[in-house]
Amino acid sequence: MAKHDIVIIGGGPAGLAAAVAARKAGIQDILILERDGCLGGILNQCIHNGFGLHTFKEELTGPEYAARYIEMVEAEKIPYKLNTMVIDINKEKEVTVINKEDGLTTIQAKAIILAMGCRERPRGALNIPGYRPAGIYSAGTAQRLMNIEGFSVGKEVVILGSGDIGLIMARRMTLEGAKVKVVAELMPYSGGLKRNIVQCLDDYGIPLKLSHTVVGIEGKERVTGITIAQVGPDRKPIPGTEEHYSCDTLLLSVGLIPENELSRSIGIDMSRITSGPEVNDQLETSAEGVFACGNVLHVHDLVDYVSEEATLAGTNAAEYVRSGEEKSNCHVVELKAENGVRYTVPQTLDVNHMQDQVTVRFRVADVYKDRYISVYYDGVQISKRKKKVLAPGEMEQVVLKKESFGDYPDLKNIVICTEVE
Amino acid sequence: MEVRELICIGCPLGCPLTVRIEGENMEVKGNTCKRGDDYARKEVLSPTRIVTSSVHVNGGELEMVSVKTKQDIPKGKIFEIMEEIRKTAVDAPVAIGDIVIENCAGTGVPIIATKNVARV
């Protein structure tokens, strides 16, 4: 059986940054496994700009951002296998892979980094009545068809869901000469970044209808029209508010979910809210020596944070391989998300072994105005920060410093919450 | 007098801005900080954007190569630029930064590749 110190599953920005960090931390024997024919992951089809403002202080397109990390991986001579799909991992850290050259093989790893990214919610979950004619695509599929395969997707378009991919595709299709008639969003707010609403919809006069959903699809062979209706607070369509649009294409941008079949097969503890693994401050999952980063952990909107998180996972995996022994004298504290904070990553923190500081990332449950983000240690308020606007579409963070725990030798839990006053 | 409603994209706050334009004079309201004022003035006087798209590659490992305008271009030129991009094809190999179109649509700005595509 082939043996490697660190095996990284996924060659997107998370996998690449983790690999570079692990190498910089002194691990020679690393292998990246990627099921696609090239490295870079989802960035290959994200040809728009807006990547890397934080990491490289310039605005790059997706492929350019990916290329920066691919160059680092090449410069460090870190081996990778393309067209190689991981089909199983187990607690003994045996990684089962399949590819054309070697067939089915198993690799023994000392540490594993999960970096499989996410996929789009399937349209089956949508429950739209009517036929299933041609011309209905998930926004990400349409993006790949247009940007990578050069395929023209449609001429008259309705988009359901205002996630970032949907917004980006509204602009992309408009630029290619299509008419995007409307973007309908079920929620009373958009799940996308404000910047994308301005630059992708407002710039081109594309209307965004909040609290609206698709109630009917027409056409047998190909879509010929879509009916949308307003929804009430219960998210059910309100009779009499129907509007009809003739179109040949419906794009669905209804959210992303972490790609976690493998994580489940190894029996890792999963978060019901993020749909990703639960991790400690080292980004280690409940399976010892198995780390996670990027969209497989929780869905990110900024690739810069993916790279930052992955760098941490790579460094910690390297440390794990080097020390090779279980930690003693742990003081594990639970992080709790309360009152408008939906989840935190990480979910636990080891006060005795943490770095000097730990960045805790989270999302809020709704759009809030003039609220504080507060941190409590065992019920005592440690910090509060005023935010004029909080929205589910924008990831938030708080930084916890190791020194702040000095006065709390018996700390049991940390609460992160929003507060009105 | 003309009134324009904008949303500042300077930071996640996304302040709603109202710009009153009277001849040479402009008044910006609704901004929380100076950046909102700057953004509104630029948006009204000379809005610019980066345009990204992709063009066909002949003899490459991929069908398409992604491209962008090297600098910001005036917003009003977006569709002229797209028309030129749509008419263009390139021969592999292509490297990031290669000029695909010089002086696109008379803007003086070149279109450059944003992806490496090897020859096959």
Ligand SMILES: Cc1cc2nc3c(=O)[nH]c(=O)nc-3n(C[C@H](O)[C@H](O)[C@H](O)COP(=O)(O)OP(=O)(O)OC[C@H]3O[C@@H](n4cnc5c(N)ncnc54)[C@H](O)[C@@H]3O)c2cc1C
């Ligand atoms: C449409 C879209 C637009 C975006 N726009 C922006 C933007 O404007 N600015 C910004 O900063 N960020 C943006 N993002 C966010 C950012 O691009 C992502 O968060 C980031 O790419 C996630 O990186 P990742 O490595 O976790 O996942 P991915 O890029 O998805 O990479 C995962 C990789 O793992 C591979 N893989 C999965 N399963 C297996 C397996 N079993 N075996 C082997 N390989 C496997 C996949 O093939 C893939 O290559 C956007 C994201 C999307 C989807």
Ligand code: SF4
């Ligand atoms: S005006 Fe200032 S605070 Fe308001 S969105 Fe713009 S940059 Fe942010």
